[in-house]
Amino acid sequence: MFFPHLIAGPITQPREMLPQFSDHERFRPRLDFVALGSTIFLVGLFKKVVIADPFGAYAAPVFVAAREGGVQAFEAWGGALAYTLQMYFDFSGYSDMAIGLGLLFGISLPLNFNSPYKARNVIEYWSRWHMTLTRFLTAHIYNPIVMSITRKRMTKGLPLPKRGRMTTGTFAALVAFPTLFTMLVSGVWHGAGWQFVVFGLLHGVFLIIAHAWRQWKVRRGLPLETTSLWRNGGAVLLTFFCAMIALVFFRADSVGTAVNLLQGMAGLNGVVFPQFVGLVPGGAEAIGALGLHMGELPLFDGWLFLRIVAFLVVVWAFPNLYQWLGDYREAIGVDVRPSGLVQRLSFARWRPSMVYGAVVGAFAVIAVLFSLSGAPSEFLYFQF
Structure with missing residues (x-):
């Protein structure tokens, strides 16, 4: 109450x-x-x-x-x-x-x-976005699945992580599957529509790629973090782009609507520059040289x-x-x-x-x- x-x-x-x-x-x-x-x-x-x-x-x-x-x-x-x-x-x-x-x-x-668009990878993004939901899903879905699979693998004598390193099979069983399933649940939790399923699966795939990238660094003894401004800036932009693509499905009323919008973003429905670009010195000439044109864009x-x-x-x-x-x-x-x-x-x-x-x-x-x-x-x- x-x-x-x-x-x-x-x-x-x-x-x-x-x-x-x-x-x-x-x-x-x-x-x-x-x-x-x-x-x-x-x-x-x-x-x-x-x-x-x-x-x-x-x-x-x-x-x-x-x-x-x-x-x-x-x-x-x-x-x-x-x-x-x-x-x-x-x-x-x-x-x-x-x-x-x-x-x-x-x-x-x-x-x-906590400023999720400043995140440098999708793992960090979910530690900053709807933090209490992430905590809830981790505690009540992800961790129990990982513990259950770990016990079964111990019983069967299968490999387990050692010093942060794991085999491909171990990664698939203890990271990829629990992550994908948890994010699928997260997507369905947000709404009963295929677009929410895609939203959850996309974030699951993004998280698996991020964890795999970390594993690749661990195997080669590379630092997980970098102090390079350019690398961090690129990582933030890439994470933002991934979040935006997933949010297109989150906002759309169907998967078809989201795909139509993504096709437009890829330029498959044509590229017309807004007329205010012509106010930039040399803007109109540059657009013409590319074989493109300016026009009215009501949206x-x-x-x-x-x-x-x-x-x-x-x-x-x-x-x-x-x-x-x-x-x-x-x-x-x-x-x-x-x-x-x-x-x-x-x-x-x-x-x-x-x-x-x-x-x-x-x-x-x-x-x-x-x-x-x-x-x-x-x-x-x-x-x-």
């Missing part, structure tokens, strides 16, 4: 929550928790109504067009990127609002969202392009909310430290003050105005 987390998580455990409910010094309104909780809640509301919902307005007609037929390249990429960012800020905003509401009562909920415009670029910069370059909050432990499992600009400028971290009160208040006013300007939309995860 503790309502803040009921719509879409975080998925809580009794050992996390019951001690807090019985702590009468904590489970009550407190001014410090109200200040911190309202800040987190209002920033989450801002993410939802000011950032996520407008991206949804761009993405929806593209997926409708894909259902009815082909979509050309720029519109397909615009729709896929718009939905990828809509899902990010919608679910991030919801997770913030749940944690903020909990703190109004003095209750800390588990961290559920892709310069404003969408600028929004996508701007918020990809926010996603990849800015610290997240919990890094901005610095040393405040506002959620269970928070293990993030200030980074980037917030790390260098310690005075930029959040503290209860009139200045930050005014800033968050401005966020709140803008969010409310956006809410009143159009029909309210539900959280994306409410339907799953």
Whole structure:
């Protein structure tokens, strides 16, 4: 009956929550928790109504067009990127609002969202995206399967992992099969449709490839992590691309719609450049030299392009909310430290003050105005 987390998580455990409910010094309104909780809640509301919902307005007609037929390249990429960012800020905003509401009562909920698009591989991605669902699936599906298979292999005298290394058969039995099955369950958990099955299987395949790549490094004694900016940047882009492809199936109303959109992204339905490209010096000449042309794109415009670029910069370059909050432990499992600009400028971290009160208040006013300007939309995860 503790309502803040009921719509879409975080998925809580009794050992996390019951001690807090019985702590009468904590489970009550407190001014410090109200200040911190309202800040987190209002920033989450801002993410939802000011950032996520407008991206949804761009993405929806593209997926409708894909259902009815082909979509050309720029519109397909615009729709896929718009939905990828809509899902990010919608679910991030919801997770913030749940944690903020909990703190109004003095209750800390588990961290559920930790900059997943900064992940360098799909394994790390799932440790940052819907973290409590990943924890639940790992504890109640993946681990029991692995333990059962391990016991059977021990009984039969079959090879087991040694010092992190394993044979191909061991990898298939103890990593590939449990991973694929767990992600299949994850896909079906989100919805009863073949597109959700494909979504789960895709992530299962991505995870198996990531684990196999790690095994390849272990066998050759190579470091699992790299300090190279270019390699890490490429890894982040590749992981983001994999997540986006899977989210196309997640958003589509059928596998056919998703395939149509992916065909458009591959340029199989034609490539027409938006007219604003002609404003770039030499842009029109370069497009003509390639044998392509510019035209009207009703589902892709310069404003969408600028929004996508701007918020990809926010996603990849800015610290997240919990890094901005610095040393405040506002959620269970928070293990993030200030980074980037917030790390260098310690005075930029959040503290209860009139200045930050005014800033968050401005966020709140803008969010409310956006809410009143159009029909309210539900959280994306409410339907799953």
